Amino acid sequence: MAFALFKALKDYVNSDNPSEDVTPETLSVLLLSDENAESVIPPPKKQEHDVPLTAEQLVLNRIKTLHDEAQDCIAERRYEEAFARIATYQRELSGLQGVIDDVYVELMQAVEQKLRSTIEAKAREAVGSVGSRSYTQVERFAMLFAHYLGRQADGLSMYLEHYLQPLIRAEVEIVFQLLAMYLAFDAKSKAVELKRQQTLEADGDEGSDAVFDPVTGQLTMRQPHLPSHQEQLIVRILATTIAGGPGPVHFSSAVRRLFEFVAQFIDEKYAPAERLFGLDGLRSIVNTLLKQADASTVKLLDTFIEHAELQMMVVRVNQAKHRLDDDADDETPPAEPLDPRALVDLLDEMALLNECSEMLDRFLNRRLAMVLVERAMPQRVRTMQELMMYYNILEEYYMQHSVKKAMAMNQAQPDSRVSSMVDGVFFVVKQCSLRALSSLSATSACALLHMMHNILSIDYKQVLHQALHDAATSSKREASRDSTSFAVALNDVTTSMEYVALLRAELDAANRRTFAENERELENVRSCIGELADIVHALEQQLLLAYMERFAMNAVARTAVLLEAQAAQDYELDETAYEAAQLNDPFVSSFGPAAADLLLPFKGQLTEAAFGYFVEQVQRFVAEELERSVLRQRFSMLGSVHLEHELKVLVDWFGQYSQRGVRKAFSRLTQIASLLALDKVEDVLDMWGDNATITWKLTA
DSSP: HHHHHHHHHHHHSSSSSSSSTHHHHHHHHOOOOOOTTHHSSOOOOOSOOOOOOHHHHHHHHHHHHHHHHHHHHHTOOOOOHHHHHHHHHHHHHGGGTTTTTTHHHHHHHHHHHHHHHHHHHHHHHEEEEEEEOOOOHHHHHHHHHHHTTOOHHHHHHHHHHIIIHHHHHHHHHHHHHHHHHHHHHHHHHHHHHHHHHHHHHTTSSSSSSSEETTTTTTEEEEOOOOOOHHHHHHHHHHHSSTTTTTOOOHHHHHHHHHHHHHHHHHHHHHHHHHHHHHHHHHHHHHHHHHHHHHHHHHHHHHHHHHHHHHHHHHHHHHHHHHHHOOOSSSOOOOOOOOOOOGGHHHHHHHHHHHHHHHHHHHHHHHOOOOTTOOOOOOOOHHHHHHHHHHHHHHHHHHHHHHHHHHHTTOOOOOOOOSSSHHHHHHHHHHHHHHHHHHOOOHHHHHHHHHHHIIIIIIHHHHHHHHHHHHHHHHHHHHSSSOHHHHHHHHHHHHHHHHHHHHHHHHHHHHHHHTTTTTTHHHHHHHHHHHHHHHHHHIIIIIIIIHHHHTTTTTHHHHOOOOOHHEEEEEEEEOOOHHHHHHHHHHHHHHHHHHHHHHHHHHHHHHHHHHHHHHHHHHHHHHHHHHHHHHHHHHOOHHHHHHHHHHHHHHHHHHHHHOTHHHHHHHHHHHHHHHTTOOSSGGGGGGSSGGOOOOOSSSOO
């Protein structure tokens, strides 16, 4: 039949009236034949001379070439290329119906059937070789089933059962192995440390590395502990990597690695999975991935809670809190309190765990918004909520007790104008608040910020108040005593105000970075941070201003003597007296140097901010005294001009030491001098009422 076909093709091509739809070019199509096509399709005759091939020869050459290439693709497992050739064949064959014999269709169908059978056999082989199969090959066959064989359900089933699930199990197994290495080292380290402590206690000398020898009467150094082979191995594993692979990880790193695997898988497989399996198939893949990842994460979190003994820690914290709140005598021996320093690494780890969980949820909500429709709260989230409940309790305990310890250890520092308490307290509250924000939990952040506000506005402010009261009382009782302790107490207040303002700005920036994607959480945390402004106001109004006035009392009393020259000065000046006063003003020339000698010693005791408040108290007293003096004196036109000049000199002089409130302090006096300089009383109307160009501090 093939020979008859070729003869018909030859007769057709050589005919005088060929069809317009069929040309030599369209006859040269992509045809596939089975491996026995050589016996059916005779090879083209060799040309002795370089003569152009006929249409028949072109067709035969193309058929032979495509047949060989198709067989090569199957043999070399290039199945996608084989399907591409079949698709090309079908597309071009559609234009040759009625011209090409059915034998070519049969040959193509035979090759296609062989291709399908080969894929099915190789897929079974890849799925069945559990111990050594390649996940990439299984994924490839699943996609071949869905895309080329038209068996989407079978491809999806293969993808889930024999690719995705084993892939996740393998990753989880690696994570747990690395975590087990960490736990083994941690347990061994604790055992070695306990043994060392017991050895020291048995020797009767806990902290010394020397031992007294009663025979020689000399001190000899104790032999250091030599680690066992197992200990050396564990340390070596931690210090290096295993054959270039990852080293042991702690809990947060284990969870982070697992979540990064989930995120990377979704990023890489989302588009091809949706294209091959559709939205429903993609949803099945995502749900399977997240279900197994969540289950493994819950195991990790439960192990962490058990390993860290969080429940026992919370019980001890609650017992300590109840003992403080209960005034009644309790005969039961108290449990040993938790050392806040021992909680630092644990709290960091808990914050990192929640950060990893929140980052995964944010990624899923952003990347899979169309896939995760009405998804129930995973067990992972509920377990993480339990973990953060423990975190809040332990973080509050750490903050309270660390701040109390810092306040109890308060002492003056030789090279600092501020006591050690201030830096200690704000180091703790900054550490806790930033750690709470880094956990990405708005609930925990607000709870810790509220606790911090209470500690600073109640406990810490009370300690500052007591220090000011004691320093003021001591300074008043012992007149010969210097004011150093009083100055340190004032410096503590002003420095605390600066630290609160800086902390608020830093927390605001961290809040914007952390909750930028969630407007509601951003505003909730911002509201809690805004409460810190109340602390600054309370410290200034209730402590600083009241006690700074008492601190400046001695300096203010000495300043009154300097103002006597102004009170005795005559301001009813004529031109001659005015010119003389301008050249040599006894008040201005004497006040500046004397006031500088008065202020400079305090500048060495106070911080820059505290000294600014101190200068404000002095200049306020000077302005009030000058106003009383001016209201008792008489002025000529030139005398009022000279008064304006003196006030300007005073404002400039105080401005050298502090810009805080200097113009405000002398504003009333400046306005009085302006009124005195007017020619007529009627001129006041041009400056008063609706025509006023300044804000009057004077009243009519």
